[in-house]
Structure formats: structure tokens, C-alpha cells
Amino acid sequence: MGLKEKYHEYHRPILGMASVIGLILLWELTLTYLIPVDPFFFTKPSLIGTAFREQLFGERLWRDLAISSRAFIWGFSLSVIVGIPLGAVMGWRRRVEYTLDPLLTALYASPLVALAPLLIIFFGVGLLGKAVLVFLLAVFPFIFNTSAGVKSADPLLINVVRSFGGKELDLYLKVILPGTFPYIVAGTRLAIGRGLVGIIVGEFYAASEGIGFAIQNYGDTYRLPDMFVGIIVLSAIAVALTELLRKAELMVAPWRAGEEIR
Amino acid sequence: MVPCIQARDISLTFKPKNRDPVTALKELTLDVAKGEFVSLVGPSGCGKSTFLNVLLGLLKPDGGEIRLNGKQITGPGQERAMVFQEFGLLPWRTVLANVELGLELKGVQASVRRERAMELIKMAGLAGFASHYPHELSGGMKQRVGLARALVTDPEVLLMDEPFAALDAQTRDLMQLELLQIWDRTKKTVVFVTHSIEEAAYLSDRVIVISARPGRAKDVMKIALPRPRDYEMRLSAEFNDIKARIWASLKEELVTK
Numbered sequence A: 001m002g003l004k005e006k007y008h009e010y011h012r013p014i015l016g017m018a019s020v021i022g023l024i025l026l027w028e029l030t031l032t033y034l035i036p037v038d039p040f041f042f043t044k045p046s047l048i049g050t051a052f053r054e055q056l057f058g059e060r061l062w063r064d065l066a067i068s069s070r071a072f073i074w075g076f077s078l079s080v081i082v083g084i085p086l087g088a089v090m091g092w093r094r095r096v097e098y099t100l101d102p103l104l105t106a107l108y109a110s111p112l113v114a115l116a117p118l119l120i121i122f123f124g125v126g127l128l129g130k131a132v133l134v135f136l137l138a139v140f141p142f143i144f145n146t147s148a149g150v151k152s153a154d155p156l157l158i159n160v161v162r163s164f165g166g167k168e169l170d171l172y173l174k175v176i177l178p179g180t181f182p183y184i185v186a187g188t189r190l191a192i193g194r195g196l197v198g199i200i201v202g203e204f205y206a207a208s209e210g211i212g213f214a215i216q217n218y219g220d221t222y223r224l225p226d227m228f229v230g231i232i233v234l235s236a237i238a239v240a241l242t243e244l245l246r247k248a249e250l251m252v253a254p255w256r257a258g259e260e261i262r
Numbered sequence B: 001m002v003p004c005i006q007a008r009d010i011s012l013t014f015k016p017k018n019r020d021p022v023t024a025l026k027e028l029t030l031d032v033a034k035g036e037f038v039s040l041v042g043p044s045g046c047g048k049s050t051f052l053n054v055l056l057g058l059l060k061p062d063g064g065e066i067r068l069n070g071k072q073i074t075g076p077g078q079e080r081a082m083v084f085q086e087f088g089l090l091p092w093r094t095v096l097a098n099v100e101l102g103l104e105l106k107g108v109q110a111s112v113r114r115e116r117a118m119e120l121i122k123m124a125g126l127a128g129f130a131s132h133y134p135h136e137l138s139g140g141m142k143q144r145v146g147l148a149r150a151l152v153t154d155p156e157v158l159l160m161d162e163p164f165a166a167l168d169a170q171t172r173d174l175m176q177l178e179l180l181q182i183w184d185r186t187k188k189t190v191v192f193v194t195h196s197i198e199e200a201a202y203l204s205d206r207v208i209v210i211s212a213r214p215g216r217a218k219d220v221m222k223i224a225l226p227r228p229r230d231y232e233m234r235l236s237a238e239f240n241d242i243k244a245r246i247w248a249s250l251k252e253e254l255v256t257k
């Protein structure tokens, strides 16, 4: 296999890496040669790299990650468990939609992170408060996307299943639910981002551990390279989760492979 | 003639929200005999699909009576199956799972329905495609799946709503031949909707011309051509004669409205 074929096989990760590496180089070179900045106020990739290596072999990073993931997993799971069924009922039953839609839309559109201090007072600075915040941020994409997916169910397919003797439950399981799948995947993508914001914001307030606290703490003490390590670890997690979602999607839903247009 | 389907004065008016009501069918009366192949032709929008949906039990008429083997039709049933114009395959199911649908909804055991579905897949000429998804199939193959799916529960009545309209001419010719062979073997009652006079004349025992909306059965033409019919027969003078008669009746409905 020639170099060209190799490129074509892997051009997705290659192109993706290129932009990241490009940005890092630009950043490093600019700060080294063009505008020398006081490292007290800003930092560059080489210094972050050193800090990264230190943290990787330290204990604190891993402890922080474990703490944060627990809250994330609880809040996120709850938002799946509540959001998908609620969205399904909203999409299927007009009366439920009319009742809940204004309220939920208002909540979705409002900057819920503003409620963070209140939630922390209510539920405490520990696991519960953060999980609730993650839940509140992540649940809406699940609700609205599932509901949109249900509403877009193909009436032809509904008729097909009804004509073969399908009852309401069959319509749900054989047409509506599989049809919402792409909508739910898109919702999950949004929810991952919003959920991570929930963790960080939750830990900014009065927490004493967790990756959000670490970022805040390093920032307060002007340890910029360490702070950036936290930020980079976070975005790496976001990328990994999104990529995992893509893989899972193709595994669970092979019929979707044909729907990509490129 | 042993009547299989008896439709008496079927009327149906759609009343969409915020729109004027549309009377799709008005006092439509027709009979179909057991084992007969009947085609419905008529201008677009005259209510042919609506009538098939009434037959299938998905739509309830506002007036009139529709009976199957003497029993009033009140909803979908195992004795009837439809081949849909736009295929209506579930995109998330493989060919096999699509064909199995009717048996699955009937509660047939998995191993039994698999075997039966595989039989029909083979009969439909799709052996080797059982684990493909609909997006991997051509239009003709999709419609074969639609046909296999309709036949899997061995229904007595096969309803077909312009099943070959989306196919290219050669595939269409081939599918027509295959349909005739299946019909000959299984002795099913077929109600077939088409816009092609040629197709109607070639396949049917009788062709029923439906008037412009609101649809009524306007003319009934018996097609007295011998069976089995082959492609060459379509070139005969007699066949052209039949086509001309159907066209004459249909033309009036197209120009006046």
C-alpha cells in the first residue's frame, strides 16, 4: 500500500491532528519568538507539557478525575433515564407537550449555571449538588431531541406496522423508538458538553476537590501550566466521549452507515 | 362468482384541520371474486389509495359497507396484506427482519418465522441479501422485499398500491411476470392499483375505472385474454384493443376536471 492510500484510509484522524498540532506550534513559536510574555500571566505548550508529565505521575489529578467522574456519571445517567422517556411521551401525546413545553423551553433557554450557587446551598458541595447540576444541564437535549424524533416518525411506517396487526406498543418499539435514534445521538453529543460544564461550574463554587476545583485553584495561585493541564484533560475527555459515541452509534445502528452523505 | 370483497356505497370524506374537507370516495361500489386479479385505474387523487386503505382496515368509511368473505371489515387483519408504493421498509431492519415483521406481530416463534421468511426471500430472488439493510438495495430489490413481506403471512387478499411505479421499465416487466407466476401458484385475490393502462390490462381479470374525485367505480372491463399470459401477448391486436377501450373510459375523467 502506497503512502497515498494510507493517507486516504486515515485522513480523518490525520486532518484532525493537523489542526491541533498546528495550533500548538503557532502558540509556542509566537510566545517564544514574537511576543515574549511574562510566564506569570501566560504560558506556552512546552511549559504545559512539563506540568502535564508531573501531574500524570502525581496523585492529585487522578483523585480529582475520580471525584468529578462520579458526579458526572450520576447526573448524566439520571438525565438519560428521565430525559428520553419524558421526551418520548411529549412527542407522542399532544396534551403532555402543550403542558410541559413552555416550562421546559424556558428552563432550557435560561442560563441554568446561574442557579449553581442556589443548588449548592440546597444540595451541598459534595456529590449530590454537582450531580444535580449536571442532570439539570444535560437532561434538556435528551428531552427535546427525543421529542423531535418521535414527532418525525414516518406515518407510512406507522401504517405498515398497523396493517400487519401492530398495536400501540409495537408502533413504539418497532417504528418510533428506532426512528428517534439519530436524534438521541445528536442530543447525547450536546448533553456531554453541557454536562461537563455542569461539573466544572459545580466545582468552582466552594468545592475542595475535583477537576473543576483544580482548575480554579491553579488559576488562583497563578500556576498557569497546571491550570492548562486541567483544561486539556477536560477537553480530551470530551473528545473521547464524543468519539466513543460515534463508534457506539455505528455498532448499535449499522443501518445509519448508509445515511452519511460524504 | 364467489365474492371475496364486497364494497357497497363506500363514502369517505377527509376533514383536515384548518382546511376544506375533501370527499375522496363517494358511493363506491365494487365486488372482487375469490382468486380474482382486479386492477383499479383512475386519475390522480381520485381516491384509489384511500380505497385500499379502507380495504386494509386503516381507514374507516363514513358511509357504506365493506365486507370480506361476508364479514364486515373493522380493522387490519391477517387475511389481508399490502404492498406499499414507497416500499415502506423499516430502515433499521435487515431484509430478513423486514420480511419477518408480519409473523413477529402474529407472535410466531423465532425459528419458525426465520425459516418461513428465508423461504420467501429466496422466492423473491433475494437469496444472499437476507442480512442487508434497505439502503443497500436497489429499488427493484426493495419492492421484492415489500412483496415477500406481504406474502409471508400467506394472506388471502393481496393489496398493491402502484407497487411497480418507482421501478425502471425492464425491472417492472420482470416483476409483473413474477407477480403473475406467484398469483397463479397461490391463487390469491389481488387488488392492484396502477396508473399504467398496459400494466392493468396485462395482469388483470378485470379492470375497474374509477372516476375523478369523488371516486366511484365508473366502468368495469373484463379482460378475456388467455392465461398464462406472456410478454409477446402484449403485442397482439386484441391487447391493443383492450388498452384503447380502457383509455377511452379513463380519458373522459382526465379532461373534464
Ligand SMILES: Nc1ncnc2c1ncn2[C@@H]1O[C@H](COP(=O)(O)OP(=O)(O)OP(=O)(O)O)[C@@H](O)[C@H]1O
Binding pocket: B014, B015, B016, B022, B023, B024, B042, B043, B044, B045, B046, B047, B048, B049, B050, B051, B213
Ligand atoms: N390524510 C389525508 N388528509 C386529507 N386529505 C387526504 C388524505 N389522504 C388523501 N387525501 C385526499 O383525498 C384524495 C384522494 O387521495 P388518494 O391518495 O386516495 O388518491 P389516489 O387516487 O391514490 O391518487 P394517486 O393516483 O395520485 O396516488 C386526494 O384529493 C387527497 O388530497
Ligand SMILES: [Mg+2]
Binding pocket: B048, B049, B050, B161
Ligand atoms: Mg395513491
